[in-house]
Amino acid sequence: QVQLVESGGGLVQPGGSLRLSCAASGFSFSRYVMTWYRQAPGKERELVARIIGAGGSTNYADSVKGRFTISRDNAKNTLYLQMNSLKPEDTAVYYCNAIVGLPFWGQGTQVTVSS
Numbered sequence: 001q002v003q004l005v006e007s008g009g010g011l012v013q014p015g016g017s018l019r020l021s022c023a024a025s026g027f028s029f030s031r032y033v034m035t036w037y038r039q040a041p042g043k044e045r046e047l048v049a050r051i052i053g054a055g056g057s058t059n060y061a062d063s064v065k066g067r068f069t070i071s072r073d074n075a076k077n078t079l080y081l082q083m084n085s086l087k088p089e090d091t092a093v094y095y096c097n098a099i100v101g102l103p104f105w106g107q108g109t110q111v112t113v114s115s
Contacts, residue, residue, distance in 0.1 A: 002026040002104045004096050009109030016086050016113070022079040022096035022106055029053075030074035032100060036081045038092035038111075048094070049081060064090075086113045 008020040020036070031053050039045040049060045049070035058070050069082040079096055093108040 002098065002100050004098060004104055004106035006094065006096055006106040006109040009094060009111045011112045011114065012086055013115050014087060014113055017082070017084045018086065018111060020081040020083065020094055020109060020111075022081075024077045024079065024096075024098065027098065027100045029072075029077040032098050034070075034072060034079045035097040036070060036079070037095045037097055038090075039095070039108075040089075040092040043092075045095070051079070083111070086111075088113045 003025045005023045006020060008018060010018060012018055033050060033052055035050040036048040037045050038048050047061055048064055049058060049068055051058045051070045051072055060068060067083065067085045071080045072078065083090065091111060091113050093110050095108045096106045098104050
């Protein structure tokens with residue numbers, strides 16, 4: 001069965017960095033588009049970044065362009081999100097997503113940006 005497990009969240013000061021990971025299993029990871037989403041309190045879930053399976057083509061929400069980098073290690077079945085220059089408005093639960101017939105989600109990892 002498809003499983004997605006996020007890790008790497010935490011509390012960081014404004015301007016700091018975090019790297020999130022998403023360990024995937026139960027499907028041919030390298031073949032699928034992988035996406036990071038986030039959901040802040042009282043707000044809808046929003047797309048943060050997406051990466052295509054083989055070629056590594058990426059796209060980003062305007063709010064994170066130039067600060068966040070999505071990447072993947074297909075040998076390790078792992079998706080990453082490097083987050084730099086973090087802002088308080090980046091505070092949210094971050095989820096990884098794969099559509100393997102149906103959409104699958106991890107449990108999420110909390111990122112809090114605060115001084």
